[in-house]
Amino acid sequence: MAALAYARGAAPDARAELRQQPADFFVDEDCDIALSGSGEHLWCRIEKTGLNTQDAVQALSRATGVHPRQIGFAGMKDRVAVTRQWLSIAWPIARDLPDLPDLDGLEGIEILEMDRHERKLKRGAHRGNRFVLRLRELAGDRDVLEADLARVREQGVPNYFGAQRFGHGGRNLGLSRALFAGKRLSRNRRGFALSAARSLLFNAVVDARVRDASWNALIDGEAVMLDGSHSVFALAETDQGRDELEQRLARFDIHPSGPMAGRGGDDVISGRARELEEGVLGEYADLVAGLKACDVEAGRRALRLSVPSLEWQFEDERTLTLSFWLPPGAFATSVLREIVDTTSDS
CATH class of the missing domain: 3.30.2350.20 (TruD, catalytic domain)
Structure with missing residues (x-):
């Protein structure tokens, strides 16, 4: 980093x-999801200290007897921190609500509020x-x-993935190379491996664009991303004039984007943007090939974070x-x- x-x-x-x-x-x-007060999922807003999200999931699983896969969360949170977040626990309607604050094994976790809802909390829902x-x-x-x-x-700032994405000492990248070499990994470790590989490739492209002084500029053949969404359009195919696009860029309505490597997605960039990305990704051909072999679908991510x-x-x-x-x-x-x-x- x-x-x-x-x-x-x-x-x-x-x-x-x-x-x-x-x-x-x-x-x-x-x-900001409005909870209905009914349904077979118990949503809990917790404050945790010295625990990451997986630690909290495991603690709640042990305390309630609910399998970790039936516990949902929106995002991963740091361990060396005080963090507040929502988790959902599969909890049949016929089952009485638990007295979670009094359950054993929840050291470092405080239940701030809880309510029922119809759906499990999904990743990225926050x-x-x-x-x-x-x-x-x-x-x-x-x-x-x-x-x-x-x-x-x-x-x-440049929208780099942080060091925590790669695990302590970069160990998640070791998982990436082990996975691509044919080693079988658990579901969680496989997810960490794929995420680390894609994040490394994206960071490498951002680094090149920062050195090129174009991380916050639209270059020829750009794939342009709308702020606050995953929507992307090709600069070469838009009817908007350059002045209008530059104005939208200046007010952070749109951003230049970089690759989340995988299968497909090559048709959205061209020209200088494509040449730059291919030059960077070519240095990591094994990771790119591994992601495609694992059938990971390609995507885009904004190069700039406002x-x-x-x-x-x-x-x-x-x-x-x-x-x-x-x-x-x-x-x-x-x-x-x-x-x-x-x-x-x-």
Whole structure:
């Protein structure tokens, strides 16, 4: 991750420590689904400390006797953090509601609220996440830091996948290569392997576009993505004029996009955009071939992540608090890396 290019041209001058304690990294899942109050799924809003989402699922499974596959969640959350999110548990109507707060085995988990609903909570069903991050032992030129904060709020950041996507020490990429070499993996580990491979390839393309100074620009043959959706259109096929497209780009209505590698999807790009992507992906031919062999369907992801909600407050000379909202799939660490160096953060 440290080798990936920075939009600011170099690593930030400011340094700080993140996650001296879990509360320094607070995440609140933004899920606006209206619960019906009836149905065979019990939705629980939890606050967990020192546990990732899979840890919480396993704990709830042990406490309730419900198989982990019958427990749904919208997004994965960090372990070294205090996070709030919704989970759903398959719970027949005829079965009395559990007294979850009193169940054994839920250390680190607080049940904030619960209600019934007709459907299981699906991955990606949330609107996004609200973050409050406290940076301690802050050092560096404050004027430069505030300029970086203002720039990020105004221009956004490269939409890199964060280091956590690749597992501790990059172990998920090891799973990728094992899977593509023919090793059988469990359902969860297979998912981690495929996701890590696609994320590495996407990051490599973003890195190339940042170095090309085109991560936030529309280039010839671009596949253009609508903000807040997965809808993509080919720049070469639109009837809109260049000036109109540039205006939409400036107000973050559209973004340039990069590949989520897999089977198909090559017809949406052409020209310089295609040449650039093929040049990058050609360096990882084994991963591209492995994803296609696993019948993963290709997709696109915005190269640029906007952060208009970014706010900051200096609690004292050595402590900075940041707050912002991000859509599903975006990484707070990708915002941070353009503002402050936290490489000592484990």
